[in-house]
Amino acid sequence: MQTVQILLIGLGNLGLRFCQILLEKESFLRRRYQLDLRLVGAADSRGAAYEPLKGLELEKVVELKRGGGTIADYPGAGKPGWKAADLVATADADVLLEASPVHLEQGAEPALTCVRTAMRRGMHVATPNKGPLVLAYRELHDLAATYGVQLRFDGTVAGGLPALYVGQRDLRGAVVWRLESVPNLTTGYVMDLLADGLTWEEALDSARQAGTLEGDGAWDLEGWDAAAKLVILANAVLDFPARMEDVALTGITNLDGDALRSARERDERYRLLAQAERCADGTYALSVAPVPLASDHPLGRLGRKQMGVVFSTDIYGAIIAIIDEPSPIPSAATMLRDVLDIYV
Amino acid sequence: MQTVQILLIGLGNLGLRFCQILLEKESFLRRRYQLDLRLVGAADSRGAAYEPLKGLELEKVVELKRGGGTIADYPGAGKPGWKAADLVATADADVLLEASPVHLEQGAEPALTCVRTAMRRGMHVATPNKGPLVLAYRELHDLAATYGVQLRFDGTVAGGLPALYVGQRDLRGAVVWRLESVPNLTTGYVMDLLADGLTWEEALDSARQAGTLEGDGAWDLEGWDAAAKLVILANAVLDFPARMEDVALTGITNLDGDALRSARERDERYRLLAQAERCADGTYALSVAPVPLASDHPLGRLGRKQMGVVFSTDIYGAIIAIIDEPSPIPSAATMLRDVLDIYV
Numbered sequence: 001m002q003t004v005q006i007l008l009i010g011l012g013n014l015g016l017r018f019c020q021i022l023l024e025k026e027s028f029l030r031r032r033y034q035l036d037l038r039l040v041g042a043a044d045s046r047g048a049a050y051e052p053l054k055g056l057e058l059e060k061v062v063e064l065k066r067g068g069g070t071i072a073d074y075p076g077a078g079k080p081g082w083k084a085a086d087l088v089a090t091a092d093a094d095v096l097l098e099a100s101p102v103h104l105e106q107g108a109e110p111a112l113t114c115v116r117t118a119m120r121r122g123m124h125v126a127t128p129n130k131g132p133l134v135l136a137y138r139e140l141h142d143l144a145a146t147y148g149v150q151l152r153f154d155g156t157v158a159g160g161l162p163a164l165y166v167g168q169r170d171l172r173g174a175v176v177w178r179l180e181s182v183p184n185l186t187t188g189y190v191m192d193l194l195a196d197g198l199t200w201e202e203a204l205d206s207a208r209q210a211g212t213l214e215g216d217g218a219w220d221l222e223g224w225d226a227a228a229k230l231v232i233l234a235n236a237v238l239d240f241p242a243r244m245e246d247v248a249l250t251g252i253t254n255l256d257g258d259a260l261r262s263a264r265e266r267d268e269r270y271r272l273l274a275q276a277e278r279c280a281d282g283t284y285a286l287s288v289a290p291v292p293l294a295s296d297h298p299l300g301r302l303g304r305k306q307m308g309v310v311f312s313t314d315i316y317g318a319i320i321a322i323i324d325e326p327s328p329i330p331s332a333a334t335m336l337r338d339v340l341d342i343y344v
Numbered sequence: 345m346q347t348v349q350i351l352l353i354g355l356g357n358l359g360l361r362f363c364q365i366l367l368e369k370e371s372f373l374r375r376r377y378q379l380d381l382r383l384v385g386a387a388d389s390r391g392a393a394y395e396p397l398k399g400l401e402l403e404k405v406v407e408l409k410r411g412g413g414t415i416a417d418y419p420g421a422g423k424p425g426w427k428a429a430d431l432v433a434t435a436d437a438d439v440l441l442e443a444s445p446v447h448l449e450q451g452a453e454p455a456l457t458c459v460r461t462a463m464r465r466g467m468h469v470a471t472p473n474k475g476p477l478v479l480a481y482r483e484l485h486d487l488a489a490t491y492g493v494q495l496r497f498d499g500t501v502a503g504g505l506p507a508l509y510v511g512q513r514d515l516r517g518a519v520v521w522r523l524e525s526v527p528n529l530t531t532g533y534v535m536d537l538l539a540d541g542l543t544w545e546e547a548l549d550s551a552r553q554a555g556t557l558e559g560d561g562a563w564d565l566e567g568w569d570a571a572a573k574l575v576i577l578a579n580a581v582l583d584f585p586a587r588m589e590d591v592a593l594t595g596i597t598n599l600d601g602d603a604l605r606s607a608r609e610r611d612e613r614y615r616l617l618a619q620a621e622r623c624a625d626g627t628y629a630l631s632v633a634p635v636p637l638a639s640d641h642p643l644g645r646l647g648r649k650q651m652g653v654v655f656s657t658d659i660y661g662a663i664i665a666i667i668d669e670p671s672p673i674p675s676a677a678t679m680l681r682d683v684l685d686i687y688v
Binding site: 021025028029033159160161162165166169170172173174295296298301308315316317318319320321322323324325326327329330333336337340341344 | 365369372373377503504505506509510513514516517518639640642645652659660661662663664665666667668669670671673674677680681684685688
């Protein structure tokens with residue numbers, strides 16, 4: 001039995017669900033993989049807790065957070081004054097899970113600092129947070145190599161779909177001529193409602209009530225989320241050092257309902273399509289834009305809770321991967337996938 | 345630069361195409377992965393060739409075989425009296441690629457002996473040949489562990505689709521409630537022609553001319569091919585030690601055109617569906633049967649050159665993987681994927 005000591009930053013949508021998954025899977029993971037995954041430290045926006053010996057009890061963490069509290073109130077182990085970065089700089093652990101929300105406009109901080117610090121201190125890192133990868137892809141990979149640790153980020157692209165693993169591992173040896181992806185749920189959801197005949201206001205209200213739209217929605221609706229995912233795909237799968245400014249970006253905010261309704265009548269579905277097309281010089285042209293997809297397009301039948309990617313290659317044909325993700329659980333579970341990929 | 349010495353058994357549909365892929369990719373593989381993949385020995389049904397120092401020249405191998413010759417005629421290195429098993433028992437190499445056709449009725453020989461011998465002699469094995477895996481899955485995995493070598497067989501299921509890699513790696517930690525797969529091209533091709541209104545005789549003739557149907561077609565049409573792939577999926581992904589006799593098997597030979605045509609009118613497509621359904625006791629019920637798939641089924645829109653698999657899981661949602669495989673090149677390329685998975 002191998003014990004893996006885990007630090008978890010972020011106890012919201014993904015972090016808390018990861019705790020629930022771990023709670024449910026603990027004994028299965030011990031039996032199946034001889035792994036004892038132990039949460040020794042955690043931080044939310046109000047504080048942290050650290051219990052290096054026994055680990056934090058997952059039931060208590062879930063209970064505290066569900067009750068609206070902070071992890072800093074964890075009996076005996078709570079550290080009310082601490083920030084996430086303090087925990088990562090101080091605590092001893094094997095893996096950092098960085099599951100805080102993406103904040104590109106803040107330079108992806110404090111996540112980027114936490115990821116850097118963890119690697120320098122010898123921890124592996126698994127994160128579904130796009131921010132650090134988008135802003136510092138090369139630097140973080142070099143850092144991982146320098147310190148001999150693993151960096152995993154499967155959850156950054158298309159939720160629980162193993163798009164990055166398939167692209168990085170199963171396409172080795174191939175040239176990817178074209179990559180097409182529908183990596184964002186919110187935009188498909190909103191466009192489907194507009195095609196149903198709802199007004200923009202009604203569609204956004206509905207998406208907000210369904211928990212699909214967060215904040216003012218600009219991150220999703222203006223296409224930044226899809227562009228960030230495309231940048232990560234380009235770096236990880238296409239070996240092309242793209243940055244956000246390399247993406248020709250068109251969001252969905254200027255679409256009108258008429259275009260969407262008439263596409264529906266032609267049996268087409270609008271989706272925010274992120275594309276990378278290989279150029280003659282071996283670089284890629286990257287774009288994100290709403291596109292009406294015909295029903296025979298590999299991604300033309302995606303439902304409101306589905307995302308997908310198509311890799312068109314020279315020697316492996318076209319490989320299509322789609323996820324039906326009715327809840328955020330698969331996105332949270334990518335951290336488990338990443339940890340098991342490191343240790344199994 | 346690492347040199348990997350390769351033995352290749354079988355220079356037909358897959359083996360010869362692998363040589364062509366390697367010829368095309370040699371310099372790319374050196375540059376990208378610092379790997380020099382060197383074919384040092386090869387065997388076809390009429391003899392073998394072995395050239396341990398320089399390796400066999402891929403151009404010459406391709407030329408010989410395209411001209412209808414045997415590898416035993418390879419100048420200087422040909423061994424006319426040798427069988428595949430002689431080559432594997434004698435030659436020094438790092439990896440065996442076993443790409444001979446499947447012969448379950450012959451106990452998967454001589455492939456099974458070649459695979460066993462190679463592992464006992466310290467070689468890794470990569471094979472798209474279902475026979476050895478179907479008949480001796482557990483034994484071969486134990487042998488690999490005993491001799492500290494790797495066994496890869498991505499090409500055994502659904503051609504170039506990385507169905508096994510996705511299932512074995514990206515679903516770690518999950519319970520698979522249901523696995524559905526359309527892993528065979530021939531049956532879909534024939535059923536589509538029947539739905540078009542062709543008679544059975546016309547459909548089989550057409551499939552034979554297109555190179556889709558081999559021999560009398562029984563292996564494909566009676567469902568043995570799909571059942572073999574399901575058995576491998578069950579062992580590799582579901583950790584369920586299934587054998588051929590555990591599969592409730594219905595081929596397509598008793599289907600009549602009327603059923604297929606009326607399904608087409610309902611916008612449904614018949615496909616030979618291989619399924620594994622989890623039972624209350626943790627085992628799986630396995631079946632292969634032709635099924636009319638509605639257009640909203642994840643595999644309901646597969647074209648004639650497409651195969652796919654759906655994994656319905658507890659924590660990763662439903663993951664759908666589909667390949668569009670217009671030629672046998674992706675199936676042959678799985679051996680490259682496997683070798684790179686071992687060495688990169």
